Amino acid sequence: MQSSSITSRGGRRTRHSTLSRLAGLATALTLIATGVAIAPAASAQQNPHERGPAPTESSIEALRGPFSVADTRVSSLVSGFGGGTIYYPTDTSQGTFGAIAVSPGYTGTQSTISWLGPRIASQGFVVFTIDTNTTIDQPDSRGRQLLAALDYLVEDSRVRDRIDSNRLGVMGHSMGGGGSLAAAQDRPALQAAIPMTGWHLSKNWSRVQVPTMVIGAENDLIASVRTHSIPFYESLPSSLDKAYLELDGASHFAPNISNTTIAKYSISWLKRFIDDDTRYEQFLCPAPTDREISEYRDTCPHS
Template structure:
């Protein structure tokens, strides 16, 4: 088949004296914070505030031990850090809370000297607990403090490995009753706001330094504080970042950290693009887990993906093969020998009615039909194969649908559901000048 060209235009040594001094200063600042190990009990009046909330760390050992694993309520998963000091893990409770206990469920790699700290803004910290004699295991720490953010700051490791927590549990009152992670500053959506060229959040861009596994990348991110889901954008055959340059800022302004990438070669196959998507997702998470860059702490560990044409085929490959990607939107997707029946992630197929390069009836529709265990959305719109690209198609409608889809499935923000699966969608779905086919698995 002939394709159209898509181009448009071990650890630093810590001396005993330095460690003692650091702990002494921290203790003084904390007003003599408690250092004794408490019994493993939780008072009945305490509420678990941290589970499922956004978590961030100074580093991760690998992609299988993310910060989010320490607040998922599952002791079979864990966060682990790089093998160096100092390291930290923090959780965003979503609102100011009164903190009464912190429970640390350590894996074998534990902290010998560490602090528990609280903060209102993740910038200025108050120490509420200090120890230089951590024993590992399960430690229940009585603390007194307030803050939206709570972190464990490790100063000295108990082993040669890093810090590793199966669970980091914060108890108290308050916090908790906030919108889904990453949506606290996002107002209720309307048709007008979703169809505008930009959402409610200011954004900035950052060029990926030393791309790994792909040629180049540009990250667009909200400048507001907090952490957000990450999304990888992948161009089509002979395409570049320009293909989807309209979509990155649109998504970022609604609370996503978006990396728009260039492929290693313009003719990379869909499978190669799937590998590059995974590499870009890994680097986005690593940048968030590192310090000294504007993405630090910005990604909450959840990933999504969207790609055009062969990039849409790569999107399906990533959804099938990489559990980190929780939702995807293939746009006029193409893949010659796919088997995507095993894809169980929410998937939004956007196809073009006059597409002769990757007709929806040949590619996206059979994939949609084969995916019997996924929440799905299929929308066909007027236009040829280029209809999802920058400068083509109805970007007000496409943007509304894509923002709503990723908000619903990457943030679990049900405020966006009506625009895809409710009365707010009907004006689009029944207008043949806007939509030529619409199929879904509503209600979701």
């Protein structure tokens, strides 16, 4: 073997190896002195926003991910929304995290979507489940409140130092889902939006520039997929990274209880677009064949 030959022969080969290393060092020093950048080692992490180990089917279906989570309450006396609960990873060794605000639906409080908080946060996000100013606020108002909650997270919250203000997203149920579409339309700098069994009078979201996963429910009698989720999805620009996921046999209230299908694909969408983590692309493209999904559409491959 060549390595044995170099080790045993010493003499000329060792001197040659030493001279080669010295020559390489001299070249590197010359490049640095003249301002020429040296490429990082191939083993260096290419995506600085990756958080946690490589995902598996079981890891994104689990009730809890790899991060331990703590939570803190936010008073209803804050301006712009009705308070809520922030769930966040306790680990600070991997840097900052992306953040998501989640709105409940009509007549609902944060308790109806609270299960999403620790489940998504444990995968490496800061998650803010909010109460709205009143339980009867309409979708556009809920959209403004989602944005106010994100602003509070990155500017005033106790965990603001844990958050990357450039990596934010919104989610919502029912009128909160309609609110998440409104928020995405109003703030194109967002990285992801997920309306869940969303309700909104507008069926035209052609101005949305935020990667959006629309989650509908096959047996939804309040926001029928034919009059809400499907038109929402179809109105989004064809050039946009977007997906439509329809829950098999589910009702309008599917997002109000712990749901592995919602969690699994929401986590994948948020990881893919808030963290730009292509390790999660495998769960979105090609279209999944999950038996809990009655229909799935996606603009694969993602940009």
